[in-house]
Each structure stands twice: as C-alpha cells, then as structure tokens.
Amino acid sequence: MLRGRMSEARRRVKERLVEAFVEEYTPREVAFSFSVGVFITALPTLGTGLLLFLVLGYLFERLSKIAMFASVIPLNPVVKWGFYAASFSLGTLLLGPVPGVSFEGVSLSAGPGILARLWLGNLILATASAVVAYVLAFRLVTEFRQRVRKGDVPVIDVPAEIVHEDQSPDVAPKE
Structure with missing residues (x-):
C-alpha cells in the first residue's frame, strides 16, 4: 500500500516536472523555481504557500509556475506532518526542551517556545530540502533535454529552442 502511494507520487512529480522541462525556461530557472517551491511548501504556512506561489509567479516572469507547483506533490499534507515532527x-535538539511541556499536559504559555523550536528546525530542513531539490531538478532537466535533443524521448510540443540548443559540446543537435 505504501509502495503504491510512493510510486504514484513519484509518477505525478515526474509528470509535472516533464511539463516544466519542456517549458521555455533554462534548466537553472526550472531548478531554482522547483527549489523555491520546495522551500515555501516545507514551511508551516497553513496553506498560504500556494498564494505566495501565485504572487511570486506574477512578480517574477522567469520563475516556472509549473515547477513551483510541482513541488507541492512530494511535500503533500500527509508527508508534511512528519516533516513538522x-x-x-x-x-x-538545538534549543533544548520546552519548559513546562510534559506528557501530562502542555500549558498555553509554552506556545512561543514550541513555535520557536518548530520554526528553527523547519527553516533548517526547508533550506536543506531546497538545496537538494535544486540539484536534483537541475540534473533531471539537463538530462531530459539532452535525451530530447538525441531523440531518445518522444515528447509532444517540445519548443524548437530546446531541441536545438547546444549547451553541451558533446551533444550535437538532432537533424
């Protein structure tokens, strides 16, 4: 059951990233957009992250909206609870235990201490996740586009610039 969900999530991420791969953005722009999306999605924004995607997409033309929205799939609401934990x-671990918190109960006065620990840990994990996401997305986009230029991947509606761009000296454009 878990394996089935994982393969389904992997398939959906791959589909969304393929859509982002064939957009008219450079590999760095797609990777950066995906990593920004992962960073925002990892934060405890209570659903406002999607609104932030829209605002960023409107303000910055070179951000790939598809790549940003694709980042929601790996950090879906089910996974986020584990991420928050x-x-x-x-x-x-970094700040020490919260005073006044025990298994018997939690006082409302412990709220700021709990939130400080959650946000500190979350910022660290979100940053690390965004770095990993950038590296993986950049590699995937670059490899995918090389395969498209070689004709190894049948893709519909690939922009001509991607098929003929010569980013790598060892990959000749397909004739």
Missing part, C-alpha cells in the same frame, strides 16, 4: 525535534 522532524522540524520540532531538530529545533528541540
């Missing part, structure tokens, strides 16, 4: 654990 790991964030709080990391924050607690």
